[in-house]
Amino acid sequence: MGSSVIEKPLLAALSGRRVSPPPVWLMRQAGRYLPEYRAVRARARDFLELCYTPDLAVEVTLQPLRRFPLDAAILFSDILVVPHALGAELRFVEGEGPRLEPVFDRAGLARLGAERLHERLGPVYETVRRLRRALPDRVTLIGFAGAPWTLAAYLVEGRGSKEFLRPRVLARRDSALFGALVDLLTESVIEFLSAQVVAGAEALQLFDSWAGVLPESELRRWCLEPARRIVATLRARHPEVPILVFPRGVGACLRLFATEVGAQGLSLDTGVPMAWAAAELGGPSGPTLQGNLDPVALLGPEDRLLEEARAILLAAASRPHIFNLGHGVLPETPPERVAALTRYLKSGGE
Ligand code: CP3
Numbered sequence: 001m002g003s004s005v006i007e008k009p010l011l012a013a014l015s016g017r018r019v020s021p022p023p024v025w026l027m028r029q030a031g032r033y034l035p036e037y038r039a040v041r042a043r044a045r046d047f048l049e050l051c052y053t054p055d056l057a058v059e060v061t062l063q064p065l066r067r068f069p070l071d072a073a074i075l076f077s078d079i080l081v082v083p084h085a086l087g088a089e090l091r092f093v094e095g096e097g098p099r100l101e102p103v104f105d106r107a108g109l110a111r112l113g114a115e116r117l118h119e120r121l122g123p124v125y126e127t128v129r130r131l132r133r134a135l136p137d138r139v140t141l142i143g144f145a146g147a148p149w150t151l152a153a154y155l156v157e158g159r160g161s162k163e164f165l166r167p168r169v170l171a172r173r174d175s176a177l178f179g180a181l182v183d184l185l186t187e188s189v190i191e192f193l194s195a196q197v198v199a200g201a202e203a204l205q206l207f208d209s210w211a212g213v214l215p216e217s218e219l220r221r222w223c224l225e226p227a228r229r230i231v232a233t234l235r236a237r238h239p240e241v242p243i244l245v246f247p248r249g250v251g252a253c254l255r256l257f258a259t260e261v262g263a264q265g266l267s268l269d270t271g272v273p274m275a276w277a278a279a280e281l282g283g284p285s286g287p288t289l290q291g292n293l294d295p296v297a298l299l300g301p302e303d304r305l306l307e308e309a310r311a312i313l314l315a316a317a318s319r320p321h322i323f324n325l326g327h328g329v330l331p332e333t334p335p336e337r338v339a340a341l342t343r344y345l346k347s348g349g350e
Contacts, residue, residue, distance in 0.1 A: 028328030079146025102158030132200030143201030212249015270326025
């Protein structure tokens with residue numbers, strides 16, 4: 001390594017080294033809890049326009065970095081831009097979340113296609129290019145995508161859900177149709193992430209937010225196998241770019257993700273005790289663990305918040321670790337709590 005090159009803490013942790021204090025970033029670190037985000041959001045016609053306007057997307061990506069000592073910026077976009085670029089109609093309804101044109105049969109699948117993927121996602125790549133130029137030296141730029149199962153779940157359900165029954169039933173009743181949808185999404189996610197790397201992303205995260213509704217057999221087929229394929233293809237194309245996977249809610253099946261996917265990082269949700277993960281998930285050659293503070297801790301008193309953060313630091317101390325939440329920052333979060341947390345982490349948790 002040349003003497004002028006400072007290694008970025010987040011990339012050091014993803015290369016399997018323990019970094020002290022551990023690097024920190026927060027899922028959904030840009031968003032409605034910040035008044036400056038709400039101000040920019042008000043300038044866009046809707047949320048998708050914010051995602052597809054590089055000037056605005058760059059600005060909101062950088063906002064949390066101006067306030068807090070974070071080690072990474074995550075591209076501001078949304079996982080649902082991939083289904084959108086495949087031709088699914090998508091709207092974000094104020095206060096209710098996403099609405100998509102549901103896919104439940106072959107005709108619905110036939111309406112989707114990857115022909116215009118890169119054209120429609122061009123503004124996202126432009127955002128990545130501009131961010132890479134704008135970020136300070138020690139900050140890592142993270143690109144991301146939704147995992148095929150989670151994207152298929154939104155596409156089949158047509159909206160968010162607590163249960164995602166429609167996709168779970170379709171996957172069993174017509175696994176050929178569901179498999180064709182998951183294959184299309186898998187190939188599209190690979191091309192989308194690869195293009196983000198070419199544009200300047202230095203690490204990638206795959207969000208499988210709804211993996212936790214599946215039993216092991218279904219999880220292997222719809223989450224584990226696509227993740228393995230995505231990681232293997234990207235590692236072959238871009239060996240220098242580490243990948244984090246976030247299979248939310250999978251409990252003891254995390255072991256499969258730690259051993260069979262081949263990703264450098266594993267992001268833990270709030271339900272997994274960090275001490276268990278540090279002891280059980282892979283030993284010295286296992287993935288770097290990311291997580292996993294309860295986002296609700298940021299809504300409570302500061303002393304409890306810092307106590308919980310400290311417990312996670314101690315539990316993960318034996319392993320390469322990236323401090324994060326177990327899920328995204330909530331809109332109700334007081335920004336001063338995020339300031340207190342990140343200040344505490346940078347002081348070494350003392
Ligand atoms: O700061 C960051 O983390 C980067 C940006 C980012 C957003 N969404 C912005 C966003 C990222 C990485 C995502 C990922 C995402 N989007 C996931 C996976 C992570 C998770 O939370 O499990 C999922 C499932 C989605 C789908 C999605 N997008 C939903 C269900 C919603 C509506 C719910 C809500 O919080 O409003 C969104 C909208 C969304 N994505 C917002 C933001 C900042 C809020 C939109 C607004 O400003 O009104």
